Every structure is written in C-alpha cells, then in structure tokens.
Amino acid sequence: MRMRFDDLTTRIRSRIDGYRRSGDERLLFGAAVESEVEELADACRAADPARPSDTEVDRQDVGWSLLGTLFFLRFDSRPLAQRDLTDLTYALFFHWQKGSASADVPGTLGALLPGPAADVTSQVGAAVALFQHSMADLDPMNLRMTLILLETVVAATPAKHREYSLRMGYLVGANLVHLRRIDDLRAADEAIELSQRCLDVLSRRHPDRAWFLAAITSARMARVRHGSHGDLKHAIATGERALKARERRVRLRRMNRTRTGDPFLEALADLAYSYELSPFRPQLDSELAEAYELRYRLARGPKDLDRAISLRERAVAMLNGKAPDFLAGLADSYIVRYDRDGRRRDLHQAVAAATKYLEIARPDHPNQNVVPAYAALARLLPMGERLPDRLVPAPWPDGGWFKRLWLARLAPLVVEAHVDDADAVITLGERALGVPGLLFALDETVQVPNLDDPATDRTVIALSELYAVRFVKLGTKSDIDRAVALIEQMTGPQSVADLGTAAWAHKLRFAASHSTQDLDIAVALSERALQAANDDDHGRARISHELADVYRMKARTTGQPDFLRRAAELSEQLLADTPPDSPQWARRTAAVGDTHLEWFHVTADRTELDRAIDHYQRAADVEGHPSVWTKLGNAHHFRFRATGDVADLRLAIDNFALSQRTDDDTVKSVSVAAYCAAYRHLFDAAPEDVRTDDLEALAEACTAPMRGEPVHQALACQAVGSLALAMNRPRLAVRLLNQAVDLLGTATWRETDWPEQEALLGGFQGLASESINAQLAAGDPVGAVEAAERSRALILGSELDIRADIAGLATTVPELADRLTRVRDRLTTPMLIDLVGAVHDNVGRNNRVQLWSQYDELIAAVRELPGHADFLRPPSLAELRTDIQGGFVVLLTATANHGDAIVVTGDADPIRVALPQLTSADIQAHAQAFLDATSAPPLTRAWRTPRVLTDILGWLWESAVEPVLAALPRQPRIWWLPTGMLGLFPLHAAGVAGHPGALDLALSSYIPTLRALQHARQRARPAVRRQLIVALEHTPDFPSLPGTAAEAAALHTQHPNHPLLTGVGATASAVAAALTDCTWAHFACHASADPNTSSQAALHLHHGELSVETIGRLRLETAELAYLSACSTAARGRHTDEPLNLASAFHLAGFRHVIASLWHLDDTTAAQAAQAFYGTLPDATSAEGAADALRTVARELRTQHPDRPDLWAALIHSGP
Known part of the structure; x- marks a missing residue:
C-alpha cells in the first residue's frame, strides 16, 4: 500500500506541476486522471475511519491536499462561464478534510475554506451555486458540500446577526431538499431542530417566522410518512400557524457590500445577494392537505377530508394547474371523498385532475401509476353513461363506495381487457382496498384497512385473482407474491370459489419458485374446497381438476406415487363424468394424459407414455388448443429420448410449431x-x-x-x-x-x-x-x-453481493449506504434455533420479498449516480485476478470433443491449455461410476470405492491434470475451479498408482468462483485464536463414531481453555451460539448430503442439525479455519455448478479456510487425519499453511494405504 500511495502521489503531483508550467489541460482531464484520482482517494482511506493511525493521518494530509489542488486547477482552467462546479465541489471537499485552509490551498479557494481568509458572503454564494448545480448534476457530493458550507456559515453567525434567519433558512432549505432526494430522516430531524432554534430567537412578529413554521411542517410530515404518527398533530398545528402568517420574499440584504476585484468571488457574491428562499405557501398547502387526509384515514373525521381537498385545490390554483404532484394529490383526494360519500361529482373531478396531470407530467414522474389509472376511468366507465346512485347496498358506515364500484364495474373487465386497461383496473383495485403499492410491514402483514367491511374480503380475493391472472400473462414475480400476501390477510377464505382462487395462487407460485410450502398450502386449500363443494356444485369440477394438478406436482416433487394415485383418481373420475360434447372434455382428457406422463417419469414404463400421447392426441383433435399441442409435443419428445426414434422428434417439432400460432x-x-x-x-x-x-x-x-x-x-x-x-x-x-x-x-x-x-x-x-x-x-x-x-x-454470488464491502459508497453517499446497510443486515439476519433444535427464519418470506425489492431499488439508485454505474456489478477478470497471489487458478471445462484448462494468474492474461483426451462423455461416465460407488450401502461402498477411485484418479491425471502441470512451473500453487460434473472429482489427488501425481507435484486447493477467493482474501484475520471443538460419538439414528472422542480430546489438550461441546451439550442452538465467538472450529460428527440437492446437507448434532442455509446466514467477522471431520461435507451433488454444500456455507459465514471431505470417510481414518493435520500446522492465529499441512497428511495416509484412495484422497482444502 505504501509504495502504491507514493506512486500515486508522485503521478498527481507531476500533473499539477506540469500544468502549472505548461498550461496543458490534458494533464488534468481524461480517463487516466479519473482512475488515478479514484485510486488515490481509496489509498487515503483509513482502515478504521473513526480511529485513523498517525501514519494514515499523514498520508491523508498529503493525498487530500494534492487531490483538492488538482480539482481546483481543473475548475480554474476554464473561462468563468464554462467551469464545472462539480470540480469545485471536490476541490472544497478534499481541502476541507484538513480542517482549515493552509499554505498549499491554491488561488481564491481560501475564501471558501475554514480559516482566517474565510469570507462568509463568498461561502454563501458558493453554497447557492453548488445547490443550484446539484439540481442538474446528481453527484451527491454537490449537495453534501452545500450542507457543509452552510453549516460553517451558520456556525459562524451569531443569533443576533441581521442575516441569522436567512442563513439558517438556506441551511434548512438544503436539508429539506436532501431529505426529499435521499429520504434520510436525519435531515428531517436537522431541519426541525434548526428551524426551532431560529424561531426561539425571532420575535413573534418577525416576517420570517412563517417560513420556518412551514419548514417544520414539511419535516414533520416526512417523519409521518415513515410511520411516526405522533408527529401528525404537531404538523397540522404548525402548518395552520404558518398559513395565518403573511408570506414575504426572503433574501440577503445588500448592505455594506465590499468589492474584491476577483471575478470568481464577485460572481459568488452576486449569487448570494440574488438568491431567494422558495415561496412556501403552495408546498405548505400540499403538505398540510396530506396531513389532514391521513388524519381522516385514522380518525374518519369528515371535516379533515374536506379541508384537505380545499387546500389541494388552492395549491393547484396558485400554480395555475402546472404542478403535477399537486394534481396527483388532488385526484387522489377526490377518490377518497367519492369512497366516503358515493357522489359522482367527485369521481368526475378526479378524472379531470388526472387527465390534466397526464398533460403536463414527465413520463418518469413518480405518480405515473395510480394517477393514469384515475384518468383511465373515463375509458373504463364512460362518464356520459349514468351510474346508479346505489350500485350496491352500502351498509358500511364509513363508505366503501369505490370498493363496491370496483367490484361491480371494473374487476370483471380484466379477463377481456387490453393489458394497459388490466393494469389500470388492478391499480384502482389497490386504491379501492386502501393499500396502494401494497407495502409490507415488518410483522409480515399487508396493511389492509377496514377488514370488518363485508366488501373487503370480496375485494381482496378479486384483486388477488387479478394479480394471479396478470402473473400468468406477464410473469412478473411481484404480482404472484402480492396475490398470496393479500390472501393471507383475509379473515379466512370460506366459499368454494375463494378457496379455489387461493389454492390456484399458491399453485402458481410453487410452479414458478419451487416453494414446497406453497404446494402444501395449495393441496390443503384445494382439499378444503372439494369438501365444501356440493355434488351438484358447478365449481366442484373445477376444484377437482386443480386438485389433481397439484397432486401431480406433489408426486413430482416428493417422488411418492400415492400422490399420483390420488391425481389419477380425481382426473379419471372427472373425465368419466364429462360427456364427450362438453366444452371441458378436451381439457379433462389432456389432464388424464398428464397423469400418465407422470407415471412414465416414475416407472419408465413406455406404455404409460403411449397412453399419455393417445390422450393428448384425442384432446388436440377435438380442441386444438396451443397448450395441448405443447403437451403433445413434449410427450413425443420424451418418447424420442426413450427410444431414439427420430420420427417422434419430428412429430414433437410439428406440434410445437402448431402451438406457436397463438x-x-x-x-x-x-x-x-x-x-x-x-x-x-x-x-x-x-x-x-x-x-x-x-x-x-x-x-x-x-x-x-x-x-x-x-x-x-x-x-x-x-x-x-x-x-x-x-x-x-x-x-x-x-x-x-x-x-x-x-x-x-x-x-x-x-x-x-x-x-x-x-x-x-x-x-x-x-x-x-x-x-x-x-x-x-x-x-x-x-x-x-x-x-x-x-x-x-x-445463489452463492447473490449472498456475496449482500456481504460486499461498500465502504467507498459510505464515503461518497453515506445516507444511501446507511439505507443499503440496513436492508442487507435484515436480509442476512441469522436463523433462530430454539432449545429443541427447531430452526426459525427471523425474517420470513413476505419480508424477504419486500427487502429484496428495496435492495434492488437502492442498487439502481446508486448506479444512477455519477461514478457508480458499475456498483456491485459482477467484477471483471482484471479486478478479480489481483487476489490471485503466488499461484494459479485453473478453470476446467469440456465439450463432446475435447476439454480445456484456462490458467489464470494475477499479472497476465489467461493461458489456454488444450486437453484433447477430456470429453464430456467420459466425464459423465466416470461421474456416474463415482456417484454409484460413493453412495452405495456401506459394505458395497467399502470394496467398490477404492477400485473406482483408482481408475478415476488415473483418468484425471492423463486427461486433465498432467497436461496442466506440464504448462506450469515446478511445484505450483493451484486453486482448482472445475465446472460441470468435473466438480465431483479429487483433482488434487490425480495420478497413476505407483507414480508421482498431483499430491507430489502441486499444492492444491479448491474454490467455487474467483469471487469467492477474493472474498476470502479480503476478510480480516483474527488477532487471537478461539478454538471451538464439537464432537458427537453417539447420534440417534446414526452409527457410533468412537474415533471422535479421541479426536476431540487430542485437540482440546492443545487448547484446554476453549469450548468443548460433546454429547448432550452439543445441541444445535449451543453450537450456533458458540460459532459466533470462535475463530477456529472443529466438527467431528455425522453429516448428511443429498446428491440431488446439495444445499439440503446438514451437520447432525444433539437435538437438531445445522443446515447449509443456517450456517451460511451466520456473519462471523474474524473466522479463520473450519475443519469438518464429517462425511461428504464438500460433496457437490448433481448440481455441480451451484456449489452449495457445508464447506461453501462455512466460507460464506466467514471462515477463510475450510477442510472438508468429498465423500464418506472412515471414522478411524478421519480421527487420524485430524490429529496429524493439527500436529503439522503451526499453532498460530492464522491458518495460512492449511493447504500444505493437509497435503502432508494425505501423502502420509497414501504411504500407509497405497491401494485405498478412498482414505487418503477424500479431504480437500478450500480458501486462499
């Protein structure tokens, strides 16, 4: 770092000196300059910004001074009218870090910085200039520097100064803009505190009081929007006081102005004297109207709503109808009053205001959702058509007319509506229900008001159905999530139709997300609906059809044929009860075909496949619906795969072509x-x-x-x-x-x-x-x-994203960084494990939906900022390879004809190594042999695995590892990065029996991705070693592990003062709690691995287990090494390119190094290996020698058991 810092400062200083000598602007601008500036700014950042060391302070003084000077020269190099104020912002920012102006401050910059040369008028002018510039240039540093300047001005202004209120007003106004832009409530608190401080010193009749009262109202309403309803009463009272006062223009008084002769400072003074605080009355009317309307919603006082509408009407009139925000609010208020009273005049006025809004609002305006829906009412409900005064009875005392109008006249339109009209109807349904945007609360509830209104449940189920319909059409995930969330808010679906709709929504979400919880709920709701339906109920057939479908899904998910038998029973009975001339006959015939197709997948009986094709063909002959052609095409495709008959494949393509005609x-x-x-x-x-x-x-x-x-x-x-x-x-x-x-x-x-x-x-x-x-x-x-x-x-990459370092963002945009940190902290909240080992998600599905949405919105907002377009995007190879230190990453891949290795180093382009003998067919064959051997019953596994592994190790050596080593220097340090099924194999142990192999010729580790290696390298090292030891000799339903006791005792002897959890003390909750305080962890216990879903793996403890996801959600700041002396803890299963197993979970939790096994390991050998590993590894806080120590252990075991690679090739190291 020191050499890099010196190099950067030399370059920047050379540019400054060169420009001063030659005036060549190219020295100050360009991509190379931007890169050097960014790198030097990063180099100046202290490891702990709150407590920088003396060396870091000295480095910052030098670096910041150079950067500030560079930016000022950029600013000063252009004619006054062409100068980029963002350069001035950064010039001020970097020089400001030193605390006051010093001798190295260039030109007239000293007048703007703290110190004896500071000029308040110039500082005010600079703040105004930067504030106005921040409206066009969204670099957050412009507004931040505005606030810093104004805070300095206010701090230097006595309360009795004639310009005190004005300068305070500038600062309050900038805070309010900051609040609206960043949505940071600290700016609201600051605006209230500053305004109140000013009000405390102003006389009761001072003309500026009204402006500060209006500012307090605006800030309090910001707090109300964040849920602080205690501010509502004060906002209304303060706003009404402000309205009673006379508004005046608030600007600097031109008294005793001195001329400096400097054009730049004169321009700043002109700005200071010409700038006015914005008029408060239209905005105050709008804020106060919002307050009254909210109070109406909470207390239902009719006068509050009428007052809100009159305030909004006045605000719109004051601005001649040219304010889209105010028009949007007015349209909304009219709808609220229509909902209360049912008067059509309010409906007409809402449409008129919304139509006017559409004429003047920009396409990206925040209200481009609900207000256009109001305008669409003119199309959906022609206003010339008389609406009955009483569409439906309204027994609800608080109104609910819009809800009833929506149910009677709008919701039925969606089935046949154009998608834009469907969007409008759904938006209006949200509004009718009273939950625009459907925000989720932290208790996982949608905030649905008026649940006692008899129309509410009807609106909820209808809106849920429309969300599901739109999801089917568009595939937007948020729609099906909203549908399910709304259903969960019902007092309880009771009718057959409601139960069927709720089941359908959960079925759709399962089909898209594979959430088994949704499938279970769909089954339960469909069964309830079927039980509630009468034999002659026309809805019973539809429920039977849907229930058969969810049982087919259940059978496919669980592999249990009983569910398929239930599906067959339902579908066949339904078809038997359907006459051939019924419009439903084709659909129900195809459903019977679906069941036969599922039986084929379970039994591989081609007779079932033939029956499926027969049913699909008969359905297609009758109806010819595109979905039936698709099913028929799929069935022919499956038969081609089973028989190899190309005629079936051609038939499949013909049917798919027919299905495209829709x-x-x-x-x-x-x-x-x-x-x-x-x-x-x-x-x-x-x-x-x-x-x-x-x-x-x-x-x-x-x-x-x-x-x-x-x-x-x-x-x-x-x-x-x-x-x-x-x-x-x-x-x-x-x-x-x-x-x-x-x-x-x-x-x-x-x-x-x-x-x-x-x-x-x-x-x-x-x-x-x-x-x-x-x-x-x-x-x-x-x-x-x-x-x-x-x-x-x-999945691993997504989890690394929400753990990525955002210190750079915290420096430039601390408010956005804080909000992003809060969302990320919620997303990574650890699981809760209770005393009996049950695992509870502290966040919950609905909250995760909302949190991920907020996360995506914040990331998008950051990427809109200058210089942040690539924020948290996948890093390039140039960025990733800087963490490949002292070795080589070897990426392995293969095609049907050949394989390739790509060797990646830290300082050169990748090298491609041809592997002509490595083919995908050979990989598949050896992978199947490997999985069959390692997953066989114990007795079969004991004799088959050594033979299969010996063959695989020889094949790996000849086809992949030997050619790679031939292209590298002697004894290379390698991180293997295998792709596809190559991820199953022990590349580190490749070799022909009796000859030197990979264990002898290279030091090997494994990584799932380059980014995971980067993450491990950049994590902090522990200052002390706190060793956790977990050992279970006896675990219910598993064989005893006598070797674990000796293994744990030997390690505990070396670390007697550290926790040892054994037997009944090694509960899931106790182990999870102990992990948060350890830096080294050793597990000697049983583990299970699912070859079909590797993320289902778990460590088995007393009273519970630690799953991959439970471990991965831990956040351990200084974890160093986890040794997993348990079976198959590094096994990848069949989804090898999604390497989620116990080893990667411990990495994700924070451990830099992990030792794990690729397959089942003999208990005695596991204990011997662990003792040898710790005996070889230095007893230190760092585990940097872990890979070398493990190689030594493997070679010793190979010497003892040369014909048993299952004993010496199982353990692998992953990490830096």
Whole structure:
C-alpha cells in the first residue's frame, strides 16, 4: 500500500506541476486522471475511519491536499462561464478534510475554506451555486458540500446577526431538499431542530417566522410518512400557524457590500445577494392537505377530508394547474371523498385532475401509476353513461363506495381487457382496498384497512385473482407474491370459489419458485374446497381438476406415487363424468394424459407414455388448443429420448410449431423453450435436418420480446445457444447464452429457501459449460473466465453481493449506504434455533420479498449516480485476478470433443491449455461410476470405492491434470475451479498408482468462483485464536463414531481453555451460539448430503442439525479455519455448478479456510487425519499453511494405504 500511495502521489503531483508550467489541460482531464484520482482517494482511506493511525493521518494530509489542488486547477482552467462546479465541489471537499485552509490551498479557494481568509458572503454564494448545480448534476457530493458550507456559515453567525434567519433558512432549505432526494430522516430531524432554534430567537412578529413554521411542517410530515404518527398533530398545528402568517420574499440584504476585484468571488457574491428562499405557501398547502387526509384515514373525521381537498385545490390554483404532484394529490383526494360519500361529482373531478396531470407530467414522474389509472376511468366507465346512485347496498358506515364500484364495474373487465386497461383496473383495485403499492410491514402483514367491511374480503380475493391472472400473462414475480400476501390477510377464505382462487395462487407460485410450502398450502386449500363443494356444485369440477394438478406436482416433487394415485383418481373420475360434447372434455382428457406422463417419469414404463400421447392426441383433435399441442409435443419428445426414434422428434417439432400460432404469450413462452430444445436434439440425431435458416429463425424466436416467466425464455436461449455452438456459430452462441444467463438472474426467486432456488437452477444443467465453451470457441479466454463467474454459483454470488464491502459508497453517499446497510443486515439476519433444535427464519418470506425489492431499488439508485454505474456489478477478470497471489487458478471445462484448462494468474492474461483426451462423455461416465460407488450401502461402498477411485484418479491425471502441470512451473500453487460434473472429482489427488501425481507435484486447493477467493482474501484475520471443538460419538439414528472422542480430546489438550461441546451439550442452538465467538472450529460428527440437492446437507448434532442455509446466514467477522471431520461435507451433488454444500456455507459465514471431505470417510481414518493435520500446522492465529499441512497428511495416509484412495484422497482444502 505504501509504495502504491507514493506512486500515486508522485503521478498527481507531476500533473499539477506540469500544468502549472505548461498550461496543458490534458494533464488534468481524461480517463487516466479519473482512475488515478479514484485510486488515490481509496489509498487515503483509513482502515478504521473513526480511529485513523498517525501514519494514515499523514498520508491523508498529503493525498487530500494534492487531490483538492488538482480539482481546483481543473475548475480554474476554464473561462468563468464554462467551469464545472462539480470540480469545485471536490476541490472544497478534499481541502476541507484538513480542517482549515493552509499554505498549499491554491488561488481564491481560501475564501471558501475554514480559516482566517474565510469570507462568509463568498461561502454563501458558493453554497447557492453548488445547490443550484446539484439540481442538474446528481453527484451527491454537490449537495453534501452545500450542507457543509452552510453549516460553517451558520456556525459562524451569531443569533443576533441581521442575516441569522436567512442563513439558517438556506441551511434548512438544503436539508429539506436532501431529505426529499435521499429520504434520510436525519435531515428531517436537522431541519426541525434548526428551524426551532431560529424561531426561539425571532420575535413573534418577525416576517420570517412563517417560513420556518412551514419548514417544520414539511419535516414533520416526512417523519409521518415513515410511520411516526405522533408527529401528525404537531404538523397540522404548525402548518395552520404558518398559513395565518403573511408570506414575504426572503433574501440577503445588500448592505455594506465590499468589492474584491476577483471575478470568481464577485460572481459568488452576486449569487448570494440574488438568491431567494422558495415561496412556501403552495408546498405548505400540499403538505398540510396530506396531513389532514391521513388524519381522516385514522380518525374518519369528515371535516379533515374536506379541508384537505380545499387546500389541494388552492395549491393547484396558485400554480395555475402546472404542478403535477399537486394534481396527483388532488385526484387522489377526490377518490377518497367519492369512497366516503358515493357522489359522482367527485369521481368526475378526479378524472379531470388526472387527465390534466397526464398533460403536463414527465413520463418518469413518480405518480405515473395510480394517477393514469384515475384518468383511465373515463375509458373504463364512460362518464356520459349514468351510474346508479346505489350500485350496491352500502351498509358500511364509513363508505366503501369505490370498493363496491370496483367490484361491480371494473374487476370483471380484466379477463377481456387490453393489458394497459388490466393494469389500470388492478391499480384502482389497490386504491379501492386502501393499500396502494401494497407495502409490507415488518410483522409480515399487508396493511389492509377496514377488514370488518363485508366488501373487503370480496375485494381482496378479486384483486388477488387479478394479480394471479396478470402473473400468468406477464410473469412478473411481484404480482404472484402480492396475490398470496393479500390472501393471507383475509379473515379466512370460506366459499368454494375463494378457496379455489387461493389454492390456484399458491399453485402458481410453487410452479414458478419451487416453494414446497406453497404446494402444501395449495393441496390443503384445494382439499378444503372439494369438501365444501356440493355434488351438484358447478365449481366442484373445477376444484377437482386443480386438485389433481397439484397432486401431480406433489408426486413430482416428493417422488411418492400415492400422490399420483390420488391425481389419477380425481382426473379419471372427472373425465368419466364429462360427456364427450362438453366444452371441458378436451381439457379433462389432456389432464388424464398428464397423469400418465407422470407415471412414465416414475416407472419408465413406455406404455404409460403411449397412453399419455393417445390422450393428448384425442384432446388436440377435438380442441386444438396451443397448450395441448405443447403437451403433445413434449410427450413425443420424451418418447424420442426413450427410444431414439427420430420420427417422434419430428412429430414433437410439428406440434410445437402448431402451438406457436397463438397470441397468448404465456403459452408461447413455454412452447418456444420446448421447440428450441427439440431442434437442439434433432441436430444431434439428424444434423442434415437442421439448416442455417432454421438456426437464424430459432435465434429470432427465442430473443424476441416475450411476456411470461423469464425462465422459459432462458431455457430457449440456452437451447439455441447450444445449437449455435454445435453448428460452429460461436459468436451467435455467445450472444444467446449470455442472454440466457441474464434471464436466469431475473428468474431466480431469491426470497425462497436455498434448496428451492437450487431446484429451479437445476433445470439449467450445462449452461455454464456451454457459456464458457462458446467464449473459447470465439477465441476469448478472458470472456470464458468471466462467463464462468456469471453463470455459476448464482445463489452463492447473490449472498456475496449482500456481504460486499461498500465502504467507498459510505464515503461518497453515506445516507444511501446507511439505507443499503440496513436492508442487507435484515436480509442476512441469522436463523433462530430454539432449545429443541427447531430452526426459525427471523425474517420470513413476505419480508424477504419486500427487502429484496428495496435492495434492488437502492442498487439502481446508486448506479444512477455519477461514478457508480458499475456498483456491485459482477467484477471483471482484471479486478478479480489481483487476489490471485503466488499461484494459479485453473478453470476446467469440456465439450463432446475435447476439454480445456484456462490458467489464470494475477499479472497476465489467461493461458489456454488444450486437453484433447477430456470429453464430456467420459466425464459423465466416470461421474456416474463415482456417484454409484460413493453412495452405495456401506459394505458395497467399502470394496467398490477404492477400485473406482483408482481408475478415476488415473483418468484425471492423463486427461486433465498432467497436461496442466506440464504448462506450469515446478511445484505450483493451484486453486482448482472445475465446472460441470468435473466438480465431483479429487483433482488434487490425480495420478497413476505407483507414480508421482498431483499430491507430489502441486499444492492444491479448491474454490467455487474467483469471487469467492477474493472474498476470502479480503476478510480480516483474527488477532487471537478461539478454538471451538464439537464432537458427537453417539447420534440417534446414526452409527457410533468412537474415533471422535479421541479426536476431540487430542485437540482440546492443545487448547484446554476453549469450548468443548460433546454429547448432550452439543445441541444445535449451543453450537450456533458458540460459532459466533470462535475463530477456529472443529466438527467431528455425522453429516448428511443429498446428491440431488446439495444445499439440503446438514451437520447432525444433539437435538437438531445445522443446515447449509443456517450456517451460511451466520456473519462471523474474524473466522479463520473450519475443519469438518464429517462425511461428504464438500460433496457437490448433481448440481455441480451451484456449489452449495457445508464447506461453501462455512466460507460464506466467514471462515477463510475450510477442510472438508468429498465423500464418506472412515471414522478411524478421519480421527487420524485430524490429529496429524493439527500436529503439522503451526499453532498460530492464522491458518495460512492449511493447504500444505493437509497435503502432508494425505501423502502420509497414501504411504500407509497405497491401494485405498478412498482414505487418503477424500479431504480437500478450500480458501486462499
């Protein structure tokens, strides 16, 4: 750091001196200057800003002074009218850090900085200039520097000074703008405190009092919007006092002005004397109207609503109807009064105000949602058409007329409505219900008022259904989340129709998110609905149909055939009761086909598949609905996979083509994905049948704008990208596969549990490998590495995002950084484990939905700021490789014909190493043999695994590891980064029996991504070693582990003063609590791993378990090493590109180094390995030698058991 700092200061000083000598502006501007400035600013930042060391203070003085001077020279280099005030902002900011002006302050800057040369009028003028500039240039430093200048001016102004109130007004006004822009309540508190301080010294008749009373009202209303309803009474009282006072223009008085002769300072003085505080009355009317309307909502006082409307009408009139915000508020107030009284005149006035709003508002105006919906009432409810005075009885004493109007006249329009009208109806439904935006409270409830109104439940269920309908059409995740959240607010769906709607919404969310909780609820609600329905109830058939569908989903998810039998019973009975001439016959025939298709997946009995095809064909012959053609195409595709008969594949493609002839984007998006996948398989089976024109047409189809869930378009892009790669069109393949990865990021449901996210991502097997290989085929190794980072470990990457260092943002935009930190802290709240081992999510699904939405909005807001466009975007390889120190990262990938290794170093471009003997077919065959051996019953595993592993280690050596080592220096330090099924294998132990192998010739570790390595390297090292030891010899339902007792005792002997949790003391809650205080952790216990869903893995303790997600949500600041002496703690399972296992969970929790096992490890050997590891590793606070120590242990075990690679190749190190 010191050498880098000196280098940077030398460069900046050289630029300053060079400009002063030559006047060459190129020395001050350009990309290189911006980069050097950013790096020097980072180099000046103290490790702990609150307590910088003396060395850091000295460095800051030098660096900040140079940066301040550079920015002032940039500002001063241009003619006065062309100067960039942002340069002045940074010149002031950096020089301000030193506390006062010093000898090295250039030019006239001293008049603006603290110190003897400071000139208050110049400081006021500079503040005004920067304040006005901040309205156009959204760099937050402009407004921040405005506040700093004004705070300095106010601090230097005595309370009895004639300009005290004016200067205080400037500061209050800037705080209010800061409040509106950043939404930071500290600015509201500051505005109230400053205004009250000024009011305390002003006389009762002072003309400026009204302005400060109005400012207090505005600030208090900001606090009210954040839930502080205690401020409401004071806001109204203060606002009414302000309205009674006479408004006057507030500006600086031109008395005793002195001329400096400096054009810059004269311009600042002119600004200071010409600037006026903005008139307060229109804004005060609007703020006060909002207060009265809120009080009406809380207390239902009719005069409050009428007063609100009169204030809004006056504010609009004062500004000649040119204020969109005020028009929006007025339209809303008219709707509220219509809801109360049911008078059509208010409805007409709301439409008129909304229409006027649309004429003057910008497209990006914040109210471009609800107000256009009000205007749409003129189209949805033609105002010339007489509305009955009593649409429906209104027994509710507080009104509810808009709710009833919506139910009777608007909600029924959605089924046939254009999507824009559907949006308007839904928005109006939100408004009718009283929850615009549907904000979630922290107790996971939607704030639905008037639950006692008999129309509320009807509105809730109708609005939920419309959300679900729009979700089906557009695939917007927030819609189905809102539908479910609203249903949860009902006093309880009772009717058959309501129960059916609620079940349907939960079914839709399960189908999209794989949330098993939603599926269970859908089953329960559908069963209740079926029980409640009468035999002759026309809704019973619909409920039976839906219940059969959810049971098929349940069978597919659990693998339990009983659920499929129940589905078959329901569907077949329903079809038997349906006459052939019924409009429902085709749909119910296809449903029976669905059940047969599921039986085929369970039993592999082709007879069931034939029956499915028969039912689909009969349904298609009758109705020909696009969804039935899609089902028929899928069934033929499955039969092709089972038999290899290309005729079935051609039939599948023909049926998919028929299904494309629809305007229903939902059906089309599903069909396109299947259509593209079928063509991909056709190229493998009959390449002559796929032409270049077909490829181009498919590429156009899968990239066209498409409504519906993005997961289907992602699957389509993957299939066509893979086809383009196979047809030697790598550039097209790169474009399509990149789009698939981007879509996959939007398709992931981050608020669901990790196993559910993993299940969704499991449908994209091979996407990462294809993305990498497409980049390599296009001749771009850098792009290949970056593709590996973007397309793999998406869940892990999302969790790393919300743990990323944002210290730089805290320096430039502390308010946004604070808000982002609060949201991230909530998202990473650890699980709660109770005394009996049950795990509770302290946040909850609904809250996570809202928190992730807030997180995305904050990230988008930061990226809009100058210099922050790449904030928390995936880092480039150039940024990532700086953390590859002293070694090589080796990325391994393979295609059907060959493999590749990409060697990444910290200081050079990646090197591509050809691996001609490594093919995807061989990888698949060895992976299956590996999984079969390592998951076999104990007796079979004992004799099969050594033989299979010996074969695999030899194959790995010859096809991958030996060529890589031949391209590297002797004894290299390697971090293996395998992709696809290569992630299953022990690359570190590759070698032919009896010959030197990887254990002898390289020091190996593993990483899931380069970013994970960066995260581990940048974490703080512990100052002390606090060792936690957890050991369970006896665990219910598991074999005893006698070796664990000796293993734990040996380690505890070395660290007798540290916690030892064994037996009944090693509960899940006790271990989780102890982890928060340790820096080293050792686990000797049972673990389980699910090969189909690796994130289901867990450590088994007394009374409970620690799952991958429970461990991963911990936040340990100085954790160093976790040794997991348990089975399969590093196993990746079948979703190898989503490496969520116990080892990666401990990394995510904060441990820099992790020792874990790839498969089941013998208890005695595990204990021996652990004792040898700790005996080899130095007894220190740091575990930097962990990889070397583990290699030594593995080689010793190999010497003892040369024919048992299952004993010496299982343990791996991951970390820096």
